[in-house]
């Protein structure tokens with residue numbers, strides 16, 4: 001069971017999340033779309049308490065955290081039940097590609113080092129970077145860094161992987177290879193919550209698309225229905241703009 | 249008038265005191281590093297209460313001359329704190345150098361920690377690390393790389409500053425030179441000899457410093 005209930009987040013007197021409810025089934029791929037500044041990143045960051053919500057409940061797997069009573073231990077458990085893929089990759093700059101993936105296994109999951117490195121190597125192969133194991137992030141292209149970033153998240157075998165615009169910082173030439181890795185991850189029934197502007201990814205891969213505006217979920221549904229027959233005027237306006245921008 | 253023979257003959261004598269100088273410097277540096285890290289972490293985490301004490305500590309030890317601090321520990325404090333009566337010159341020198349340099353190094357280390365990109369700590373937390381694991385595995389190693397050249401500079405400064413220990417009656421490199429010169433009245437030769445020794449040691453360390461920087465920069469180069 002993965003859900004947020006009544007999630008509220010304020011920055012100063014600005015309410016960025018205004019009571020968000022969302023539940024995600026095991027293995028479901030949910031894509032979040034919406035205008036800039038709407039609270040999409042904040043929603044994802046509240047899911048693992050990188051941002052502490054002001055009110056609401058977050059449930060992931062066996063972990064339930066209520067913002068009013070959240071303890072350090074609960075927050076840690078929540079973070080261990082989730083993984084995060086950052087727009088800016090955020091690979092550990094002092095670790096190689098292989099170490100980036102193995103780090104969570106060694107430090108957090110206490111997997112013996114040898115085994116952790118073996119598993120990390122297998123994941124590197126899966127994201128197509130078997131030959132760059134010993135490269136530091138600075139020596140990798142954006143697309144390669146993001147594939148390592150996804151590998152780092154995969155290694156944790158989290159109940160939920162959160163993706164915050166994983167392709168938005170990439171040069172166009174590297175976007176597809178990252179989307180392909182995400183697609184293959186989706187095919188393995190990994191539960192994913194993805195903020196993206198890649199409408200083709202949403203259409204082909206998502207089980208459900210959620211449209212957010214003004215800190216709230218305005219409308220949600222299967223991509224086929226939401227894209228062809230949005231019921232809310234704001235959704236229609238947003239889709240018109242973005243589909244025009246992406247040439248259909 | 250300048251007696252080259254005397255100067256050259258004095259060198260091996262003085263070099264016999266170099267180990268003590270280096271021991272005082274390395275001991276002080278080791279203690280100062282540990283203390284500076286603790287002070288820096290208190291500052292970075294803004295630990296309530298402690299933070300104020302640490303700031304006062306840093307302000308005092310940066311704001312007063314090292315020589316004054318050494319005299320305070322060696323001559324001043326024993327008058328009011330009994331156990332310090334047993335303190336010898338070497339211990340007082342190490343104590344003074346440690347506190348003085350820890351104050352400076354804490355600020356460099358703090359700046360280096362704060363300079364590590366926020367995305368690095370967020371990534372560490374997102375994989376489920378505790379704050380302690382995040383510091384040890386991700387933030388401090390990256391901060392160390394940034395702080396290392398500065399800390400090496402402090403070590404070089406520390407080696408030169410050990411010469412002040414002679415004012416506490418310690419016969420280290422400078423103290424020994426002082427005694428030799430007083431005996432022979434050949435001040436120019438003696439102090440030139442000791443200057444050369446300090447110089448060579450510092451230059452050797454500069455080579456080590458450059459190697460260290462290259463090694464630490466490895467992760468960030470293409």
Ligand SMILES: Nc1ncnc2c1ncn2[C@@H]1O[C@H](COP(=O)(O)OP(=O)(O)OP(=O)(O)O)[C@@H](O)[C@H]1O
Nearest residue numbers: 011012016034035036037038039040041042043165
């Ligand atoms: N740490 C913060 N402090 C203050 N305001 C913040 C902070 N983080 C986000 N905000 C504000 O909250 C609002 C929502 O931000 P958020 O990043 O969640 O939007 P978003 O939907 O992800 O937008 P984008 O599509 O541009 O990434 C924005 O107005 C932003 O300026």
Ligand SMILES: [Mg+2]
Nearest residue numbers: 040041042165
């Ligand atoms: Mg965002």
